[in-house]
Amino acid sequence: MSVKVNNQNTRALEDIQNQLDSTLRKLQSHMRETKAGVNDIARDVHQLVIQSNKSERRMDDVHRELDMVQPTQEGGDYRRLIQSLDKLKALMAKMPYENRILRRLRFESILRREEAIKDPVANTYAWMLHTSASTMRDPSAIGLASLTVTGTQSSEQDLRIETCAKLRSFLREDGQTFFISGRAGCGKSALMKFLGHNSVVREDLETWADGSRLVIVGMYFWGSDDPLQKSLKGFYMSIPYHTLKQCPEPISVIFPGSDSEGLSSDAAEFQISELESAFVRLTKLENNETYRFCYFIDGLDEYDGDPLEHRKLAEELVAWADSEAVKVVCSARLYTVFLDVFSRAGITINFHQLTRSDIREFAESQFIAYLGSPELREAKRTCLDITEDIVYRADGVFLWASLVVRSLINGGNTKTANVFARGYKIVRMI
Known part of the structure; x- marks a missing residue:
């Protein structure tokens, strides 16, 4: 071999x-x-x-x-x-x-969802990790565990500063869970990928780890045709795989056994009971001073379970994050069960109420980039004029805004009046 x-x-x-x-x-x-x-x-x-x-x-x-x-x-x-x-x-x-x-x-589609998520454009989401020095010096001055906003630009800016300070404090210091809720299509998955691979996030977590070995893991539920991407079994395979790939030393503790006990074949499939037991052993690792773990778990609402199963998973994550060696950042749609569990455990934010400026910046950057030629000057001017309408009618849903922007750009580039008019009408009439 x-x-x-x-x-x-x-x-x-x-x-x-x-x-x-x-x-x-x-x-x-x-x-x-x-x-x-x-x-x-x-x-x-x-x-x-x-x-x-x-x-x-x-x-x-x-x-x-x-x-x-x-x-x-x-x-x-x-x-x-x-x-x-x-x-x-x-x-x-x-x-x-x-x-x-x-x-x-490992299973074939274990990285498929993460790879399918596009990186943020036009510097969107950067505000999550950058705020004023005075706020960062005293993050405890922000006393709200659950952050909400009514929707004006000024209140969005204030809340962004608060959210950034809360997140940076959570990453640097002891904390349990940071829950990102939001409407479908508001950009939660893109944000989770952005945070999971960001150097500023890693630096903050290294401060928290204080010399212990830092392990950062991303896991993405996805309601696809592949059961492993939306099931508890897939979760119990993905989390240990991404964790133990970075720190293989505890493998023999989490998966005790020998070749004589049936582990000699790579093709042998783990049973759900074996995976669940292994996950429990992972969450109860001794000698946690050696490691510090931070998990970014996206799309809890896409887990193919009923509300009781959703609650059980959320409570398992909260219990796991109770360890001094574990942090959990997770996201889901505005499901009552998740809001109830995570609001009692740690910080929660409504992300769709924080994206108006990002949508504006995205739309403007796309119009300028793709309608920049002289013959498209009029189309660009028209699109820029209705950018505020796009921001308002999107109401925090990034996916809707991106589809409208794409329709307008395609209409402008092809010089097809009916295509452009249809996109314009979508913005004005919805």
Whole structure:
């Protein structure tokens, strides 16, 4: 069986390799009788690190050589060498099992939803992470756990500042859940992807982690034809997969077992009961001071369950986030069950009430970019004139606004009067 060294194990192997090289240099003067054996071991280890497709038989050869090496004289450096090699041997022995578990957790569409979400345009959402220095210095001055706004531009700006301060404080300090609610199509998924991959978010979380190893995971429910993208089973596969891919050390704790217990086949499918038990073990990991976890879980409303099952999942997330080592940022439509559970646990925001300026900036940037030629000057002027109507009638729903903007741009570019008029009429009449 091929030995595959994943990125996480590579880092550990490199650390041990560096220690090994340093120790070997110190041993040269007084370890003549074992020099040849140690050099052979080091060479084999190096080959295993840089050639992940070497056979398992080659790894067994290294194991046998390690077993043959015994101390022949006293020496702290030599003992440390043996300890390092023992650690390396144990690590390499676990890798086939760890990789097998990860392969069994992964499913074909596990990244499909995230990859389908488009990145934000025209600097939208940047306000979520940038606000005035005075507000950031005293985020506790904002006392509201649930943030709402009536819809005027001035109140939206004030609430954006409050929301940013709340989010940054949540990321940097201890906190349970941050719930983003909003109407369908208002841009929640794009926001979740933006936050999950943002460097400012990572820096804030590193402050919270305070030296512990930070693990950031994104998971996206999606009401597609693939049951695993909208089911609890898919959730129980995705969360451990994305978590353990970054920190494989707890795999043997979360998925205890051996090849003799049926884990030798990559094709063997986990049963829902096995996955649920593994998820419980993940949420109760001991020695949490080693890690800090932040989960971005999008589309809870697209989980294919009834209201009672929605409530159970929400309560599980809240209970999990009660750990000092876990934060959960999640999003869903305005379902009563989610609002009830998360408003009692942490911060909630109504995102569709915060997007008017983003929609305005998006529409204007698109009109300027795609109607910029001289012959389309009149079309651009007309579209810019009705931008405020688009913002008002969209009422926070980004998807509706983007469809109208696209229709207007297509009508303007094709110089087809009826297409352009239809888009214009949509804005004026709805």
